[in-house]
Amino acid sequence: MACKRGALIVLEGVDKAGKTTQCHKLVQALQRSGRPAEMMRFPDRTTTIGQLISAYLEKKSDLEDHTVHLLFSANRWELVPLMKKKLEQGITLVVDRYAFSGAAFTSAKPGFSLDWCMKPDMGLPKPDVVMFLQLSPTEAALRGQFGEERYENSVFQRAVLQKFEQLMKDPSVNWKVIDASQNVEDVHMNIKNHSLKAITTAESQPLGELWQ
Numbered sequence: 001m002a003c004k005r006g007a008l009i010v011l012e013g014v015d016k017a018g019k020t021t022q023c024h025k026l027v028q029a030l031q032r033s034g035r036p037a038e039m040m041r042f043p044d045r046t047t048t049i050g051q052l053i054s055a056y057l058e059k060k061s062d063l064e065d066h067t068v069h070l071l072f073s074a075n076r077w078e079l080v081p082l083m084k085k086k087l088e089q090g091i092t093l094v095v096d097r098y099a100f101s102g103a104a105f106t107s108a109k110p111g112f113s114l115d116w117c118m119k120p121d122m123g124l125p126k127p128d129v130v131m132f133l134q135l136s137p138t139e140a141a142l143r144g145q146f147g148e149e150r151y152e153n154s155v156f157q158r159a160v161l162q163k164f165e166q167l168m169k170d171p172s173v174n175w176k177v178i179d180a181s182q183n184v185e186d187v188h189m190n191i192k193n194h195s196l197k198a199i200t201t202a203e204s205q206p207l208g209e210l211w212q
C-alpha cells in the first residue's frame with residue numbers, strides 16, 4: 001500500500017506574531033511523536049530568485065512592485081516539485097508564510113487589488129490548514145522595535161492585517177485563527193491540536209489546488 005501523504009500546514013500572521021518560533025516548536029513536537037515533519041519558509045532566500053528577493057527586502061536593491069510580486073510567487077512555484085515529493089513521501093510540511101502573505105503584502109501597496117495579487121499563486125498546493133496568528137498592532141509594538149527591512153513599519157503592517165482579514169473570509173481555505181497574545185506554550189498547544197487534526201484529514205484526502 002502507498003504511504004499516506006503528509007499534511008501541508010501553513011502559519012501566517014503579521015510580523016512579530018511568533019510564526020517562526022511556533023513553526024520550529026511544531027516540527028519538533030511532531031517529530032518527537034514519531035510523525036515525519038519538516039519546516040519550510042517563504043521567501044526561501046537560498047535560491048537564485050530568493051536572493052533577488054532578499055536584496056530587495058534588505059533595501060540593497062529596488063525592484064518594480066509588480067515585478068517583485070511575481071518573484072515572490074515564482075519563489076513559491078519553484079519549490080512546488082520538492083514540496084509535492086516530500087508530501088507524497090508522508091512528510092508533513094510546516095510552512096512559515098505562503099501565498100497569503102504574498103497577496104496581503106502586495107495588495108497593501110497603493111494601486112494593487114487583492115484579486116490581481118492572488119492570481120499568480122492560483123493552483124499552488126493547497127494547505128490542509130492555515131493558522132493565522134492574530135496579534136493586534138498595539139501588542140505587536142509591545143514586542144519590540146521592527147527591524148530595518150522593507151515593510152517593517154506599523155502603518156504598513158496595519159494595512160497588511162486588513163488584507164489578511166479579507167483573505168480569511170474565503171471559505172475555500174481552512175483558516176484557523178490563533179490568539180497569539182497567549183504565552184508561547186499555550187499558542188503551541190493550540191497549533192499542535194489543529195495540526196494533528198489536519199494530519200489525520202490529509203491521510204484520506206488528495207492534495208488540493210489553492211484558489212481554484
Ligand code: DGP
Pocket residue numbers: 015042043057068069072073097098099101102103105106150151152
Ligand atoms: P520573513 O522572512 O518571514 O520576515 O518575510 C520577509 C518579509 O517579506 C516580511 O515582511 C513579509 C514579506 N513577504 C513575505 N512573502 C511575501 C510575498 O509573497 N510578497 C510580498 N510582497 N511580501 C512578502
